[in-house]
Amino acid sequence: MSNLDDSIGKILLELQRDDPDTFEKLMKRAQEENPELFEGDIDDENREIEKYNCKIDEYNKKIDEN
Numbered sequence: 642m643s644n645l646d647d648s649i650g651k652i653l654l655e656l657q658r659d660d661p662d663t664f665e666k667l668m669k670r671a672q673e674e675n676p677e678l679f680e681g682d683i684d685d686e687n688r689e690i691e692k693y694n695c696k697i698d699e700y701n702k703k704i705d706e707n
Contacts, residue, residue, distance in 0.1 A: 657664040672679045 653664070653667075656667070
Protein backbone atom coordinates (compact mmCIF):
# COMPACT_ATOMS: atom_id res chain seq x y z
CA MET A 642 0.00 0.00 0.00
CA SER A 643 2.95 2.30 0.61
CA ASN A 644 3.86 2.31 -3.09
CA LEU A 645 0.30 3.30 -3.93
CA ASP A 646 0.41 6.11 -1.35
CA ASP A 647 3.72 7.32 -2.79
CA SER A 648 2.33 7.25 -6.32
CA ILE A 649 -0.80 9.15 -5.33
CA GLY A 650 1.30 11.69 -3.47
CA LYS A 651 3.51 12.26 -6.51
CA ILE A 652 0.48 12.64 -8.77
CA LEU A 653 -1.07 15.17 -6.39
CA LEU A 654 2.17 17.17 -6.21
CA GLU A 655 2.38 17.25 -10.00
CA LEU A 656 -1.28 18.27 -10.26
CA GLN A 657 -0.74 21.02 -7.69
CA ARG A 658 2.19 22.35 -9.70
CA ASP A 659 0.70 21.92 -13.19
CA ASP A 660 -2.95 22.71 -12.57
CA PRO A 661 -3.50 24.42 -9.21
CA ASP A 662 -7.18 25.17 -9.93
CA THR A 663 -8.03 21.52 -10.50
CA PHE A 664 -5.94 20.54 -7.48
CA GLU A 665 -7.87 22.99 -5.31
CA LYS A 666 -11.22 21.66 -6.56
CA LEU A 667 -10.10 18.07 -5.99
CA MET A 668 -8.90 18.76 -2.46
CA LYS A 669 -12.06 20.69 -1.61
CA ARG A 670 -14.22 17.81 -2.86
CA ALA A 671 -12.11 15.29 -0.96
CA GLN A 672 -12.48 17.34 2.22
CA GLU A 673 -16.26 17.58 1.76
CA GLU A 674 -16.64 13.86 1.11
CA ASN A 675 -14.12 12.67 3.73
CA PRO A 676 -13.73 15.36 6.38
CA GLU A 677 -12.28 12.85 8.84
CA LEU A 678 -9.17 12.60 6.67
CA PHE A 679 -8.54 16.31 7.12
CA GLU A 680 -9.35 16.53 10.79
CA GLY A 681 -6.71 15.73 13.20
CA ASP A 682 -3.84 16.85 15.14
CA ILE A 683 -2.01 18.78 12.45
CA ASP A 684 -1.75 21.83 14.69
CA ASP A 685 -0.65 19.66 17.59
CA GLU A 686 1.91 17.93 15.39
CA ASN A 687 3.21 21.28 14.17
CA ARG A 688 3.54 22.50 17.76
CA GLU A 689 5.49 19.38 18.68
CA ILE A 690 7.78 19.85 15.70
CA GLU A 691 8.32 23.49 16.64
CA LYS A 692 9.19 22.51 20.22
CA TYR A 693 11.64 19.91 18.94
CA ASN A 694 13.23 22.43 16.56
CA CYS A 695 13.62 24.93 19.43
CA LYS A 696 15.38 22.30 21.53
CA ILE A 697 17.73 21.56 18.65
CA ASP A 698 18.43 25.28 18.21
CA GLU A 699 19.20 25.63 21.93
CA TYR A 700 21.50 22.62 21.78
CA ASN A 701 23.31 24.00 18.73
CA LYS A 702 23.77 27.38 20.45
CA LYS A 703 25.32 25.66 23.47
CA ILE A 704 27.72 23.77 21.24
CA ASP A 705 28.66 26.95 19.40
CA GLU A 706 29.35 28.74 22.69
CA ASN A 707 31.74 26.03 23.80
